Amino acid sequence: MENDSLYEITVYTENQVGLLSTIAGMFTRRSLNIDRLVVYPSGIEGVHKFKIATRTSASMARAVVLQLEKKVDVIKAFYEIDDERSSREAAEVRNFLSMRERQKQ
Amino acid sequence: MxxxxxxxxxxxxxxxxxxxxxxxxxxxxxxxxxxxxxxxxxxxxxxxxxxxxxxxxxxxxxxxxxxxxxxxxxxxxxxxxxxxxxxxxxxxxxxxxxxxxxxxxxxxxxxxxxxxxxxxxxxxxxxxxxxxxxxxxxxxxxxxxxxxxxxxxxxxxxxxxxxxxxxxxLYEDVKCDFIRSYVPVPEVDDKLIAQAAEMIGKASRPFVVFGQGVLLSGAEKELAAFLDKGDIPAGSTLLGLSALSSDNPHYAGMLGMHGNLAPNTLTQHCDLLIAVGMRFDDRVTGTVATYAKQAKVIHIDIDASELGKIVPVELGIHGDAREVLSRITAAMKPSVRDSWMKKVVSECKAIEKDKVSDPEINPAEGPVRPGEVIARVAEVCGGDAVIVTDVGQNQMLAARYSRFCKSRSFISSGGLGTMGFGLPAAIGAKIADPSRKVCLFVGDGGLQMTIQELGTVMQDSVGVKIILLNNNWLGNVRQWQELFFGKRYSFTRMMNPDFAAVAAGYGITTVNVEKRDDLAPAIDRMFSDDAPFILNVHVKEEDNVFPMIPPGKSVDKVMLNNKDWFEYGE
The missing domain is CATH 3.40.50.970 (Thiamin diphosphate (ThDP)-binding fold, Pyr/PP domains)
Structure with a gap:
């Protein structure tokens, strides 16, 4: 069995109505839980950018990216392991919360 | 405006x-x-x-x-x-x-x-x-x-x-042949073509598995030329049928669960598997864990997401089958392969004929078998008709015993397996090309799922030939119940209407066939004109489609009948 990692999948799309549900549907179909979803203008005129984090295997991340790219209005899709950055961020949050806990006492 | x-x-x-x-x-x-x-x-x-x-x-x-x-x-x-x-x-x-x-x-x-x-x-x-x-x-x-x-x-x-x-x-016609986010026909790098030609040149037992992609890209001639030059045998998926003529010397038969012994055996004994315009459906691969593990794999497909989706590939070529095949053919050296694969094909064909096909299409006695109906229709049509199927035993048997000499002659619901597909699809096919014979093979279950379309046949005089393989069962499910569910026939027995009476209501001629001797004359009568026709054949009731690769098995472990198994080399 492959190990799961937290992947960040980035999707560049045309600005078309309904793409959010199209993209979300690709994850739902494979029972992939979306840990994080951000949508914003990409900086390239008329191009939107989705960033979706999900915990899965490398082969599943690759399959999702290829099938996302198949959608007519999807321009490009990428995937990368998000684990390191995300665990650093999580550690920061945990530190912050425990600091606040101490401050409360 | x-x-x-x-x-x-x-x-x-x-x-x-x-x-x-x-x-x-x-x-x-x-x-x-x-x-x-x-x-x-x-x-x-x-x-x-x-x-x-x-x-x-x-x-x-x-x-x-x-x-x-x-x-x-x-x-x-x-x-x-x-x-x-x-x-x-x-x-x-x-x-x-x-x-x-x-x-x-x-x-x-x-x-x-x-x-x-x-x-x-x-x-x-x-x-x-x-x-x-x-x-x-x-x-x-x-x-x-x-x-x-x-x-x-x-x-x-x-x-x-x-x-x-x-x-x-205001109306002005708009043309659309370019969408910037959509690349329908990708460019293929020369390096990949050269690499494929080299792998094929080095292989001693290459084998081609092709699917509907060949038909969709119009690559029928390119496929035949590729097989000729490389001296490579080929097997077809269900939807690839008719892309290669049934009598092409390189054609080894249909792949998969109810396919022929030869292509399924070659899959497990080749050293290079070349997949063209097909997607390794589970009905083709059997258990993927043992599928063609001994072989290197080249996969050519126009859909990049298919490459490596099911079967890991040494070389994935994202491109149009016609273009890729013609470029590889040009780049490779002509070969004459050792006779081992030809020997496997002829041995498999002989065993299958003896154990499966002959008893199905030439039974000496007993009730009419569906295979003999299909084989007889194939003989009369000479491989020239459009064969449409519904889903189930009728579909697998029609795929097995039909013959094709013209491309785009087989229409079936492959991936979804939609019962009720057959009759309306046959109507569409006949309207698309009224000059061709269109023969629908359908079961009593599937026909009743869209039987209302007999009204369309009537209103537009659509000359489809409906061959009803009527066994009063949902045959395919019944077969699985017999083989894998302890003969517990849960809700698969069907009480059917008088189909001739139903058809008469639509003004469609029906001939009922109960006995073997009546079959050939009824088929001749069916093809005597271009009018809609129902041939209602009462076939053997509890019949199974063989050969069969049971679910979860490797494609070279095949049931020949209820007791005999086949595996090459045994």
Whole structure:
């Protein structure tokens, strides 16, 4: 069995109505839980950018990216392991919360 | 200024569309009203249920090699085509569905016959779009046809609001052959072609598995030339049938669960597996864990997401089958292979003929077997007819015992396995090419799923030859119950109507065949003219389709009948 990692999948799309549900549907179909979803203008005129984090295997991340790219209005899709950055961020949050806990006492 | 409805019909004509399969209703009435004035340009086939419209459009598309068009109303009209849309997606069939929708001002209000059709069909379409303004109609239609028919073909939905149908706009035809985010035909690097040619040159036992991609890209000649030059045997998937003539010397037979012994055996003994325009469906691979593990794999497909999806590949070539095959053929050296593979093919064919095919198509006694009906039809048609199937035993046997000498001659619901597909698909196929014989093989279960389309056959005098392999069972499920569920025949026995009486109500001639001696004359009578005809053959009731690779088994471990197994080399 492959190990799961937290992947960040980035999707560049045309600005078309309904793409959010199209993209979300690709994850739902494979029972992939979306840990994080951000949508914003990409900086390239008329191009939107989705960033979706999900915990899965490398082969599943690759399959999702290829099938996302198949959608007519999807321009490009990428995937990368998000684990390191995300665990650093999580550690920061945990530190912050425990600091606040101490401050409360 | 034209109305949106008129712009739709003008745009369809501009795309070369001349036939629509449809059913009117409230929210598509403005289009139907204008259609009344377009009857010289657009032939409308009134089906009896919207599912019939979409399957007929699919059958039509497979013969025409161009998108079929279905037109329906909103709400139930739209939801009734969903099965066919899912079928067209998984079988890469180009169809454009035009559905009425409530006025854009009423969207989201739970108006009468409103459904979120885009939401319902997003996961099963190649593209879908809601037309809310008459100004967008020409653009949307042009884009829909471009997307449906290019690359890996598929279904497209246009959800057409009523106010966009009646509103007016200036009409100017829009061309669409470029969408920047959509690359239907990718460029293939010379390096990949050279690498493929080298791998094929080095292989001692290469084997080709091909699918419908060969037909969709029009690569039939290129495939045959490739096999000739490389001296390579080939097996077809269900939907690849007829891409290679049945008597091509390199053709080893059909792959998969009920396929032929030879191609399934070669899959497990080749050193190079070359997959062309196919997607390693589980009915082809059996258990993937043991599938062609000894072989290197080259996979050629126009859909990049298919490469490595199921079977790991040494070389994936993302491209059009016709172009890639012709370039590899040009780049490779001619070969004459050792005779080992030819020996395997002839031995497998001999065993299969003796153990499976002969008892099925030449039984000396007992009830009529479905295989002998199919073989007899194949003999009379000489491989020239369009063979349409429904789903189940009729489908597998028709695939096994039909013969093909013309491309695009086999129409079946492969990926989705849609019972009820056969009759409307046969109607669409016959309308697409009235000059060809169209033979439908269908079971008693599947026929009753869309039997209402006999009304369409009647109204438009569609000369389909309906061969009903009637065993009073849901045969395929019954077979699985017998083999894998302890003979517990849970709800698979069917009490059937008098089909001849039903057909008589539609004015369609039926001949019932109970005895073997009556079969050949009845088939001759069926082909004596081009009128619709039902041949109702009472076939052996509790019959199984063999050979069979049971689910979860490797493709070279094959059941020949209820007790004998086959594995090459044993």
């Amino acid at each position: 034209l109305t949106g409805a008129e712009i739709l019909l003008e745009s369809l004509s501009a795309r070369g569309v001349d036939t629509l399969f449809g059913y009117p209703g409230g929210q598509i009435m403005p289009v139907y009203d204008k259609l009344y004035d377009y009857s010289d340009k657009l032939r409308h086939i009134l089906v009896r249920h919207e599912q019939g419209a979409i399957h007929a459009a699919q059958g039509y598309a497979r013969i025409k090699h161009a998108p079929g068009v279905a037109i329906v109303t909103s709400g139930p009209g739209a939801t009734n085509v969903i099965t066919g849309i899912a079928d067209a997606l998984i079988d890469s069939t180009p169809v454009v569905v035009i559905a009425g929708q409530v006025a854009s001002t009423a969207l989201g209000t739970d108006a009468f016959q409103e459904t979120d059709f885009i939401g319902l069909t997003t996961p099963i379409t190649k593209w879908s779009y809601q037309i809310r303004r008459p100004e967008d109609v020409a653009w949307a239609v042009a884009r829909a046809f471009h997307i449906a028919g290019t690359g890996r073909p598929g279904p497209v939905v246009l959800d057409f609001t009523k106010d966009a149908q009646v509103g007016q706009a």
